[in-house]
Amino acid sequence: MKALQDKTAFITGAGSGIGRESALKMAAAGAQVVVCERDEEAGRRSVESIEEAGGSAFLVVADVSDDAQMREAIETACSRGGGIHVLFNNAGIFPDGDGSPVDTPLDIWQWVIDVNLKGVFLGCKYGIPAMLDSGGGSIINTASFVAVMGAATSQIAYTASKGGVLAMTREIAVEYARQGIRANALCPGPVRTPLLEEFLSDPDVKARRLVHIPMGRLAEAEEIANAVLFLASEASAYVTGTTFLVDGGIAAAYVTPE
Template sequence: MRLKDKVAIVTGASSGMGASTAKIFAAEGAKVLCADVNDTDGEAVVGIITQAGGSARYQHLDVSDVEQWQAAVDAVIAAWGTVDVLINNAGVAGSDPDRLSLAVWEQQMSINARGVFLGMRAVIPVMQKAKRGSIVNTSSISGIVGQVFVHPGYNAAKGAVRAMTKAAAVQYARDNIRVNSVHPGMLPPMRTSKMSADPAVRAKAIAAVPMKREGRVEEVAYANLFLASDEASYITGIELPVDGGYLAQ
């Protein structure tokens, strides 16, 4: 098992990439705290994991809230004693038709950027004490390039995740804490998707992908698994695209 006896926090674990990551991590031997604001679906993911023989707990977590982050870390420590892995996955989609909306900008920065920083801020002291840890931050191809149908706040937030990841990788490498980012491309629509859920928009976006298909959430989850595992013990500060070749063009 690639994560045997590791303790992981996975945010945005009620659906999509987060749910897939939580299930795969548990199957690989990790104890997983599944965190989300969607309690019903999050509890359902925990049920699937435990019924399959895995170890998981659910925690309500608004990633933009400092106190809720502390409560989540406290719950993990109380249950399992440490935090080995953080998958900073929670986020909201950015394909809003009103690309000058200040409300969308503020939402993007609060959840997709601030939420990632607060997650690192909450777990790094625990990892420093243990002298080990792996953090994987979910950015996006939108953190590297612009797209016509994406609100600039999404690009800005995901670009901030990319930069934060590199800063933290350099600053905490001496503590044996690895920090990397994954950059998914076109995936199935999220619960919060707007324009990117439109079939015409999706068809154009997929046509621009060299592999000519959308990705699967499991493909991102397995990238998270590799970066979280000891197989990646000398890898930190990288940005790993999971995008069917989009960024290679």
């Protein structure tokens, strides 16, 4: 039997990067995937890729920061998908203008907090009752290595949002542990996806980042998706409340190899 046979997985931001790779992997592992995307075209492409590979998926178009849209998206997932067993709150943004606390405009701060933190809250607010009705399951909330480490080149709203995701996930894990729901905060290091590639298009900025990664390279989205699949499946049955770092050794490093 496949690892996610007869399970329904709700994945936000499944049209690109880590979300898309995870959607493909979960579908290959037998899950029916609910692709939740703000970008309809990107979401449709993920559904098509899953179906071409013989998997099952459907699209719900929603902005994770919109209360009514998220409530409806979860309702649709339950009515069409028969419940929710895996909830991957992955959608996130990293916009220009998010810098030091002194320079970051209030509208940028609010936008990042709305998508990255409120979006995860809304996913949990509506997703947890659906998961309890479905007999429990696994929540994976995407934080980041910046939730546990500071940088002198700050992205203050992004970092604050990810710290919030980490703390919120820990609390959810404790509260629902005896009701059959596990919750873990996925903390990727830098991953080669559209979100980061734009930021690292300047070679100096890229070199400054790479020097801090013991492995000396960015992660591939597929490497993060492998961890997501582990957290989603029963292979991680005793894993909950973790700060699940998949970071090429960044958080362990003081001095990196030459």
